[in-house]
Amino acid sequence: MLTVSDLACVRGDRRLFAGLAFTLEPRSWIYLTGENGVGKTSLLRMLVGLAPVEAGEIRWDGTPIARLGDDYRRAVTYLGHHNALKEELTGRENVCVGAALSGIALAAAQADALLARLGLAGREELPVRFLSQGQKRRVALARLLWSKSPLWVLDEPFVALDTAAVGWLASTLATHIAGGGMAILTSHQEVLIEGIVAQQLRLVRS
Amino acid sequence: MTTLGVFLAVVRRDLLVALRRKSEVLTSLFFFVIVVSLFPLGIGPEMDLLRKIAPGVLWVAALLATMLSLNRLFANDHADGTLEQMALAPVPLGLLVAGKIFAHWLVAGLPLVLIAPVLGVQFDLGSRPLGVLMLSLLLGTPLLSLIGAIGAALTLGVRGGGVLVSLLTLPLFIPALIFGAGAVEADISGMGAAGHLSLLGGLLALAAFFAPWATTGALRIALE
Numbered sequence: 493m494l495t496v497s498d499l500a501c502v503r504g505d506r507r508l509f510a511g512l513a514f515t516l517e518p519r520s521w522i523y524l525t526g527e528n529g530v531g532k533t534s535l536l537r538m539l540v541g542l543a544p545v546e547a548g549e550i551r552w553d554g555t556p557i558a559r560l561g562d563d564y565r566r567a568v569t570y571l572g573h574h575n576a577l578k579e580e581l582t583g584r585e586n587v588c589v590g591a592a593l594s595g596i597a598l599a600a601a602q603a604d605a606l607l608a609r610l611g612l613a614g615r616e617e618l619p620v621r622f623l624s625q626g627q628k629r630r631v632a633l634a635r636l637l638w639s640k641s642p643l644w645v646l647d648e649p650f651v652a653l654d655t656a657a658v659g660w661l662a663s664t665l666a667t668h669i670a671g672g673g674m675a676i677l678t679s680h681q682e683v684l685i686e687g688i689v690a691q692q693l694r695l696v697r698s
Numbered sequence: 699m700t701t702l703g704v705f706l707a708v709v710r711r712d713l714l715v716a717l718r719r720k721s722e723v724l725t726s727l728f729f730f731v732i733v734v735s736l737f738p739l740g741i742g743p744e745m746d747l748l749r750k751i752a753p754g755v756l757w758v759a760a761l762l763a764t765m766l767s768l769n770r771l772f773a774n775d776h777a778d779g780t781l782e783q784m785a786l787a788p789v790p791l792g793l794l795v796a797g798k799i800f801a802h803w804l805v806a807g808l809p810l811v812l813i814a815p816v817l818g819v820q821f822d823l824g825s826r827p828l829g830v831l832m833l834s835l836l837l838g839t840p841l842l843s844l845i846g847a848i849g850a851a852l853t854l855g856v857r858g859g860g861v862l863v864s865l866l867t868l869p870l871f872i873p874a875l876i877f878g879a880g881a882v883e884a885d886i887s888g889m890g891a892a893g894h895l896s897l898l899g900g901l902l903a904l905a906a907f908f909a910p911w912a913t914t915g916a917l918r919i920a921l922e
Binding site for chain 1: 707719786789
């Protein structure tokens, strides 16, 4: 369970938001909305521990995340704006390396199976720079398949995806949440996840 | 996956990327070769003079060649988001950083060690001083990669970062330069290079312990 209390965010010398508080429990998800520049990405980066917290606390199961260190990082999977792929490596190599850097050993065949689920069968051996934007985003989504984290923090995960991939991601999210996981995501498009009502969190400029 | 397994995975990844980006890798090696070869051409066949300046010239060229290769240590990973994911991985970031530095040395430092004796022949260095030169570079180039990594991490994302890295790290390279070039000079003059090489080895041990930790701190700040 993720608990955020009295959170404030400062970017440069601008105070983006203050006094933010919410709880995210298993089997639920938060749909984070707001205008461009209001602080959605900053909030997500604070939740995963990349950005410093100006004021307030973020707790995972009651313990501040700063104190949990690697234990918290094991519990979170983050997908940011960048795909986090090396352009020179193939799709298969990127998936295997991404997992290895998180301490998970994936065989080439397992990586190929994941890529096939993402609709990239037959393209595992292409260097990623030859894939389209949408295909690169699909490779990036493989992270959700091999990581075993309960909490998914996704920053505009649907960008560049076609309708089929959007449907795939929505159903993957539904499966994850129904199975006891939780997610917080931002998106500029309407997100419908079957059977699970979202908690909507809207950030507004004060 | 074991700690060693993760370390090797990082090294393998960086080597693979470097292999497929050959132009970046060869640039610093060619720079080293050309800079060193310019001196005998510019000075002419003054064997005594060349023998005297050889250790210094070769070491300064190695320094500069390492400087050239430092910005690609973290900049590419920072730009495509993989550095972020490394910072979020449930493995110590210091371990991943150590792997990257080791891979950087394999690609940017080790070739210099191997080619230096060939270049040293242009300076009329004998075989024993050439051996000492190789050994000093073998101890010194990892030291340069380690110290340079701190500079590269500190200047990540800063505009004009390339020049800033040089300004920051060149002064820190000076002890390595003094002991490294000094080792060869000591050997030529008959004093023996053992003292200098031991000090170089000591600096390397210190840097191997301290640099990944300092680099990790600088990277986390750059990722904020």
